[in-house]
Amino acid sequence: MYWIGYDIGSSSVKASLIDGATGAEMARVQSPKKEMPIHSPQPGWGEQPPEIWWENLLLATGELLETAGVPGASVQGIGISYQMHGLVAVDRHQQVVRPSIIWCDSRAVATGDGLYEKIGEAKCRERLLNAPGNFTLSKLVWVRDHEPETFARIHKIMLPGDYIAMKCSGQCTTTASGLSEGILWDFKDNTPAWWMLEAAGISPEVLPERVPTFGEQCTLSAEAASQLGLKTGTPILYRAGDQPNNALALNVMEPGEIAATGGTSGVVYAVTEQTATRELNRVNHFAHVNHQAHTPRIGKLLCINGTGIQYSWMQHQASRDLGYPEMNEMAERIPVGSEGLRVFPFGNGAERMLGNVHTGAAIQHLDFNIHKQAHLYRAALEGIAFSFVYGMEIMAADGVSLGRIRAGNDNLFRARPFAETITTLTGASIEMVTTTGAAGAARAAAVAGGAFKNMTEATSTDQIPLRYAPGNNPEPYRHAYGSWKNELNQLLKNHIG
Numbered sequence: 001m002y003w004i005g006y007d008i009g010s011s012s013v014k015a016s017l018i019d020g021a022t023g024a025e026m027a028r029v030q031s032p033k034k035e036m037p038i039h040s041p042q043p044g045w046g047e048q049p050p051e052i053w054w055e056n057l058l059l060a061t062g063e064l065l066e067t068a069g070v071p072g073a074s075v076q077g078i079g080i081s082y083q084m085h086g087l088v089a090v091d092r093h094q095q096v097v098r099p100s101i102i103w104c105d106s107r108a109v110a111t112g113d114g115l116y117e118k119i120g121e122a123k124c125r126e127r128l129l130n131a132p133g134n135f136t137l138s139k140l141v142w143v144r145d146h147e148p149e150t151f152a153r154i155h156k157i158m159l160p161g162d163y164i165a166m167k168c169s170g171q172c173t174t175t176a177s178g179l180s181e182g183i184l185w186d187f188k189d190n191t192p193a194w195w196m197l198e199a200a201g202i203s204p205e206v207l208p209e210r211v212p213t214f215g216e217q218c219t220l221s222a223e224a225a226s227q228l229g230l231k232t233g234t235p236i237l238y239r240a241g242d243q244p245n246n247a248l249a250l251n252v253m254e255p256g257e258i259a260a261t262g263g264t265s266g267v268v269y270a271v272t273e274q275t276a277t278r279e280l281n282r283v284n285h286f287a288h289v290n291h292q293a294h295t296p297r298i299g300k301l302l303c304i305n306g307t308g309i310q311y312s313w314m315q316h317q318a319s320r321d322l323g324y325p326e327m328n329e330m331a332e333r334i335p336v337g338s339e340g341l342r343v344f345p346f347g348n349g350a351e352r353m354l355g356n357v358h359t360g361a362a363i364q365h366l367d368f369n370i371h372k373q374a375h376l377y378r379a380a381l382e383g384i385a386f387s388f389v390y391g392m393e394i395m396a397a398d399g400v401s402l403g404r405i406r407a408g409n410d411n412l413f414r415a416r417p418f419a420e421t422i423t424t425l426t427g428a429s430i431e432m433v434t435t436t437g438a439a440g441a442a443r444a445a446a447v448a449g450g451a452f453k454n455m456t457e458a459t460s461t462d463q464i465p466l467r468y469a470p471g472n473n474p475e476p477y478r479h480a481y482g483s484w485k486n487e488l489n490q491l492l493k494n495h496i497g
Contacts, residue, residue: 001076002026003451004064004230005442007242008053008082008160010046010102011035011264015060016438017068020076020451023458025439027068031060035312039099044106044349044358047099050088050163057164061228072229077449078168078220079238079441081245082161084181087139092155094166098147101139102160104265104305106350106358111145112138113356119199121280127188128196129277129285129298134350136182141200157206161239168228168236169218172208179210180287181241187275190293213289214238214448237448240289242437243267244299248289249440250406250433251459253297258405260430262412265348266307266388270300270400279398282353282391289444300400302353302391306361307384308412310345314380318373327377328415334378336421337480340365341375342487343383353391359495364487378417385421386484392426402428409434409465416468424471425481432466435459 001021007014012030019026036056039047065072085103090096101107115132116124124131132138136159144151156172159182166172179185179192184207186193197204211217216235225232240248247259247269259269271288273296288297311324319327346354347361363379392402405422407413409432423430443458452458471477 001451002070002074003077003079003442003446003449004061004075005079005438005440005445006057006060006081006164007245007437007441008057008080008164009242009264010038010048010083010104013053013056013060014436014438015057015064016436016442017064017070018439018442018446020446022461023443023446023452024461026070027064028436028438029060029063029067031056031063038102038104042107046102046105046349048102049099050096050160053160053164054167058227061230065229073231075230075234076451077235077237077445079443079445080161080164080236081240081242081437081441082159082164084159084241084243085135086160087136087143088158088160088163089140089143089154090156090158090166090172091153094170094172097153098143098150100160104349105139106134108138108142109134109350109356111142115141115200119196125277125280127186128183128193129187129275130183131280132183133281133352134356137184137196137200137202140202140206144202154206156208158208159241161241162208165218165236165239168220168224170221171218173211173217174208175211175213175239177213177240177244177287177289177291179207185287187287213240214444235449238441238444241286243269243301243303244286244289245440245444246408246437247271247299248444248455249435249437250408251455252406253288253290253455255297256401258400258402260405260407260413262307262384262407262418264308266304266384266412268302268388268392268395268405270395272298272300272399274298274399277398279394281355282394283398284352300395300398302395304345304353304387304391305351306345306348307387309348310343310361310384311380311412314376318376324415328417330374331378331381331415331417334374336476338375338379338382339370340367341371341379342484343379344488344491345380345383345387353394354492357492357495359491362491381415381418382421382480383484384412385418386481388422389425389481390485390488402426404428405430406433407431408436419468420471421477423468424474424477427470429470430468431464434463434465
């Protein structure tokens, strides 16, 4: 028997097929082959039509089954991972009423600030573990205030993964983990934060039915099964946002364990049992996939919007059609510090770790007599790595111990200048694991379906092909990072005041 996992990203939909006997990945595909577009009607906005996720999920499923040579009827269950914080709104007929306002959209920053002032720091700290910020609820309030005719049509709101589950089953559902990422979960009462909706002036009727993160959430309708090439009644057994799911895929489940990813955005995700924090505005706190009221498992999440998307921009605009491996090799030949060239990758919306400021990206100290194409690649990777280190310093001050970081084998951590900069500056070792978010979602479904006892057993076939350790000569890294950080502080000062 087999299990399918989907990873609904803003760049593509990835699908993975897992063997239920061994946990080994039988096939992996993505659709489209190039990135899906993100529409930006105004600076700092980011939207995608949810229908494009479903269309590409159908294409990915067909290709996956064909590649593996597996009949759809042999698939026993489905797991879903998805881009976090997006607002999907549907009417009573389950028709999308507007494009999804996705994770990197900054329009609701002021709205979230207003909710924070209304509710107060103490209540946010004690019950939400976060300030409302630019998350899903704030985006919904923005729609109400700026698009009243659209708002009047809304029957239910969902996250991107909830939308995919709805398309599969015809049912609108969500999870406690999902509600927490929308800042709609009360950690003290272990219930949806009904009072938060009341404070925002939103009817509680907009929330879907709540289902467990692990366990049968819904089943494939006859219509969806026909479209997917699977059997009617196939259960969806797991659903989580991409960053909690990435941690799960890396078997990061218990306090003290850390996962990281360098995709379109960059994330450091540390699991803790502490439901207390000094950081409400720069570090996020969500219910991890195995969170329970009696055994808290909180994911402390640091997100940097402008990471992989910056390197993708560099590839498209300054690579002469080179692939990422070639760009990485060229970057390795440039000295640490890129001979003074500095890149600030903050061009993908407001950055929460910078206080929800949208500085825009910047390239500084470009010298036409010194800097060549390869310098741009090295400086881009260093700028992203410095952003990670800057955020890790914030997390360390909030109690996170940086000893070992696990990362998937399909993202920026494959670029040696990037990974070596992080490990040398933080002192943390980095392990690359041969897994993906889609494989993690499939294995989680298999665990929920009883094929494996736990994620340790389900991930036993994963390999660690690459490890990074701190370099023996940290001084050039420290000098370059110190210069970058000083100039970032000046950028923030100029932007704010």
